[in-house]
Amino acid sequence: MPDLGDYAIEVLSAYAVSILLIGVLIWLSWRRYAKVRASLEKVEKNG
């Protein structure tokens, strides 16, 4: 871990929040992708 000096909170919170936001974006996009794909398969199967 590098020595972040007096700015450790600023740097770490910038990384933590950004990585969290990107993670949530990927997760939500993937969840909807899988859900819609399953729904389409179901609709196409039913006729």
Next chain:
Amino acid sequence: MSMWEYANPKLFMGWTRPVLPWMFASAGVCLVVGLVWGFFFTPDDFRQGSTVKIIYLHVPSALMAINAWIMMLVASLIWVVRRHHVSALAARAAAPVGVVFTLIALFTGGIWGQPMWGTYWAWDPRLTSFLILFLFYLGYIALWEAIEDPDTAADLTSVLCMVGSVFAILSRYAVLFWNQGLHQGASLSLDKEENISDVFWFPLLVCIAGFVLLFVALVLMRTRTEIRARRIRALEARARRA
């Protein structure tokens, strides 16, 4: 084959399927390498101290926040001129990605600004135009959700996108238009004298590549989702009529 044929929904679903995992893998590799390199293996700046490490998140996200809107503008213009449904759906798919990148740019900018400027926020031309761009993103997403007919929604959101483009361009060039405010000029330049030092520049380039690839991967995946959702609506409407 004309390039417009790639915008055919069936063709689009075909060519994006094998591309998508590679895009995500490349984005993941670039982001991990760039961020680890920048965070662990670059020195502190002689003036900004360790806060310079925020550059690896702030600059790529701000760059992509603006470029995502420009991509939406191009897709909206294609919709308005050529009525390609995939372009309208791609613009819709890009908006949530753009809004997250804008939020990251605003947050990391604020957290960087506090120790450097003594404040999280100032009504500086670049910061203000970025905040307005963020609000335009929210309005764009809300408009898509509010209108039931997809073609009408695509028409109206295209107009909104064109209006919002003023702020996307302004947020990039605001520091040049108004020689005032706290935000400095462009961090990146092709002129070696003006550009940041190589020790920060190379990991930053890898991070920018990671953000670009992640944006493309997410937009392709989300466009595939929108095409499928549109097909579901069409099949359900057909079933109701039968």
